Amino acid sequence: MPRTAAAAAPPPLLLLSAAAAIAIAVAVAAPDGHLVASLPGFHGAFPSKHYSGYVTVDEGSGRRLFYYLVTSERDAAADPVVLWLNGGPGCSSLDGFVYENGPFNFERGSDTGGLPNLELNPYSWSKVSNVVYLDSPAGVGMSYSLNKSDYTTGDLKTAADAHTFLLKWFELYPEFQSNPFYMSGESFAGIYIPTLADEVGYLIGNGATDQDYDFNSFVPFAHGMGLISTELFEDASTACHGTFWGKVNSLCQEKIDRVHWELKDLNKYNILAPCYHHPEIQELEFKNSSLPSSFRKLGETEKRFPVRKRMAGRSWPLRAPVTRGRMTMWPELGGRSLPCTSDELANAWLDDEDVRAAIHAEPKSLIGSWELYTARIDYYHDTGDSMVKYHKKFTAMGYRALIYRELDTLSRSTSPRRRLRSIATGCPGRRFDIKINSS
Template sequence: MASPFPLLFFLGAAALLRTPAAAAPEEHLVTGLPGFHGDFPSNHYSGYVTVDEASGRSLFYYLALSERDPAADAVVLWLNGGPGCSSFDGFVYENGPFNFEPGTKPGGLPRLQLNPYSWSKVSNIMYLDSPAGVGMSYSLNKSDYTTGDLKTAADAHKFLLKWFEIYPEFQSNPFYISGESYAGVYIPTLADEVVKGIEKGVEPRISFKGYLIGNGFTDVDYDFNSFVPFAHGMGLISTDMFEDVKASCHGTFFGDVDNLCQEKIERVHWELKDLNKYNILAPCYHHPEIQQVEFANSSLPLSFRRLGETNRPFPVRKRMAGRSWPLRLALRGGHVPMWPGLGGRSLPCTSDELATAWLDDEDVRAAIHAKPWRP
């Protein structure tokens, strides 16, 4: 469960309670959500911001105002990674206003309870589906679904500039960018766009204060080379096994390694085959036999090895929002061709059933103002 407390170091003490000016578009106001009964602890808004008129490229956002002091508290943008993951992943499973629980009937909608650790306790938290083709975001030009990190950052910056025009009451609030995983690329590239815009005097001026990255992707060689040392450091493999692998691999555990080194690395993976690699303290939701993605570098496609190259284009799969296209693809990366083994199924040990059941409901999509899916 994500906690709001890491944000406290920059949010500071609350000022006298103030209410934001009524500039927020009323047509974006979320008046209720299926599965939740009661009043929201703060106003919620969701909808689209068009970042390119010619192609109709539009990005979807969901905003939960601060439950403390929305006029003074920071605006925090949240980005999930992937590339190709909807930020509703964070909304449903991590730091959003609600905890999602299974419904009372098989196949029924999940039940929503207020999350006491929501980041909306101390900030105006906004979830953005980016780039176009991810989650609820879309384009009328299918060529936009082949994109790259730099275009993604440029579109997200355009989104922010237009969003602050729509919500001028937040232009003076401290602004932070946050996220996880492949957002380790999304966030610095977007931050660079924001800073360059500020230096050029672009209006509206964004009161950018910093960014937060959790479990961030950085570099393929660095990240994947860390797996064996991490496993040893966490006590998941014995010192004897670690020293054996290190001696055979000469300290390099990924990339162009010889057959003996590869054999030793695969022994480590076999030792940890039942491990939830996303959370070593939690059990696997799916049985290991049906896990679709492994760390063994021999199975990684070339396109995955090139993650992090900011000029490298990457395709994103079709936008989902309708029963004809499984929602889990947007939440977990789905048909991004660099993940061919997924085949529309879940990542290892991970359940996306609650989010899929909830977001694939027509009443939910209507409540959050998501547009119908287009083939």
Template sequence: MVMVMAMDRFFFYNLLAYSFLKFLLVGAAPESALITSLPGFSGTFPSKHYSGYITVDEKNGRNLFYYFVVSEGNPLKDPVVLWLNGGPGCSSFDGFVYEHGPFNFEASKKSGDLPQLHLNPYSWSKVSNIIYLDSPAGVGLSYSKVQGDYNTGDLKTASDSHTFLLKWFEQYPEFLSNPFYISGESYAGVYVPTLSSEVAKGIQAGLKPILNFKGYMVGNGVTDEVFDGNAFLPFTHGMGLISDDLYEETQSACQGNYWSPYSDSCDEKLNKIGNVINDLNIYDILEPCYHSPEARKLAVGNTSLPSSFRQLGETERPLAVRKRMFGRAWPFRAPVRDGIVPTWPQILNGESVPCTDDVVATAWLNSAAVRTAIHAEQSSVIGAWALCTGNINFNHDAGSMIKYHKNLTAQGYRAIIYSGDHDMCVPFTGSEAWTRSLGYKITDEWRPWYCNDQLAGFIQGYDNNLSFLTVKGSGHTVPEYKPQEAFAFYSRWLAGGPI
């Protein structure tokens, strides 16, 4: 009995010590970064939110902005996930506002009023701590005090983001032992593997703090000019968008090279296909697209097109309908080529993209009250927030991502490559082909996966913890088009179980 009582006291004191340590750790986050309220939201936050700047270059005053959502589950055990949107030049608030952030944003019916925020039942913060990072400097709310500092590229962006992570974890040391993952979509198909490589090299070099990096995920991500460029023709034919005759004529004229036509005949056939599919929304061929002359002439940053609602699964989710242009695809054919990658405002000579409605995010993030609440610089200091900026000059200098993926997966890092199967911007046919090209043994043969007892897509598993997954009926930004299904595979994959 005495021994039992002694053991009980031992466990009791250890429990007290653990509880006190946990209290200290939870309080370790910088309280100056804590968000206490948000304009447009009147409820109670389901978890703590933090935001602010981390300086990655003291000399030039290069500051990257982050918004950190603490997990609604078990913050000290749940993974920490970094989220990056693409472009290049597009803000990761795209993911926060329109995809998997803690809120659904409802456009106000009264002109001039801010959007209303409602809790998102499919927020990725339900199972993970998630950091939304605006990168590189000049994008979103990130900035540099030196204007010329906006000349950047893949390698500089990866280096700065790595510096950000090391400094961020120094400020939030309570999360250092959590599994850490890097994720993103579209041009983040370049950001994610290049940053993952920097992190892996930093761990090998013993850079402090040492991150508990476990793997990465890429959604509809540009990867390699040959695979991505050649994905277009089989996608359009397989989806029934072009005739058998045109498909066969193009095959014959191009000899399998659709991304860099070497003959006038090939170019002519590709242009013919472009004319046939011109009125489709390349980000989701099932969705409508605005093509009025007025829409074509909207100024950048004034992309105010009608908002609407749509039914998503069992939940009506208020969402501004947005048809965006991220990544580099048709009619530009190859998403990733060496050299300067123009941003969308640069490509379109200052005109906005015809299929864009970003009124909700633009109104909210350009509100002085919102900027104050999230500890961001005001518009008078860093300019207006835009979904995709033309302020940066971006150079694709990392080459094909296939070598990065092979190196990372060979080291044992987990990777999932997922694709909305109705995206014509970065078609799943290219992502499926390059993952197969790695030559890994198939460990989980192509099969359906399910959400709420309904077939949600298909998955194929490979050696070295690599998976390729499709999301049925989804476009370029999977968590926006299919939030319930996206949450399902995200939470299952992070947990390490079968999808």
């Protein structure tokens, strides 16, 4: 996976052939000790093979990263290998496995507090790819270290550990060395992935990138989606002179606060979805008369809904800037719980000792309870305030990029257009197509 190999043979769509990128000796096939034979809550045969377990990235400190591999249902031998990283920092990538693009839909069981029922997800990414969910860095999800000082970390150390993980992972699974390889993720993975992509190659969705682009796009996005009136948008634009974050004047701040007030009762992870919430959560108070009462009640019903309707992946909080230095972790920002989210099913399933045994994860007695977003780590953003320089570098190397966003207000959905234009100005001769899908 040396950089010289990446520069010599830039692949399409920001992916590297694992064979061209990883110079390692051929080993045995996928390890039997990592095979997942069955899972509590699922009845029947898996449509493809599942593997999970640990890869030690530092023998001296006992630093181990947990992964879950779902092989492709179509053609595992030829389909791409896709590394999936959730953001945070501090969010487990099993978030993606349970709530987003994993092989199962998790449904509430018949017993309150019991294990959920698992049903096959017809839209799983494993329909067409081999997906590797990686808990990173150590201290997140099921990943851990025997040396607690490892829980003070940052962008560069996280990228180095992920790089080591990939090298060792492909040693465990040499049959995938010739497959196309993608790196993908969301939210703060917009920081994780470019730093790791400096070693490999990447794909990002809903990624945090640059404060100027990310934070300035929220008000235009809210207006473009019809969430605020044209009058409020024009008033805010005039008062703020087109700059909606940072040091703004008092009138500008008043207009920005009004925009946030108008949107406060919406599901910030998917503006077209109702705000499902646990009945015990008191932080969410519905005071906006424009919100339909039917939306207010949906979180209180026991009606069976697909879990992906209940919670989307964690995006970086809208009003929390991504700046150089120590990052404020999700629990510090959101407290005990967050509106429109529920981790109940994932917590119940991943803290069950039978489930942990099935997926070869360490018991709670060693690594503690599973947390979707953790405050266990002390994370430092040490690669600078903007990731645009990385995107420009990769584009100059000849990679094609797919950058997408849609209905998530927390990850500023209009900023990719401005970012692409910024990258394009530094890469003359390169083609950039910007398509807006309003469906």
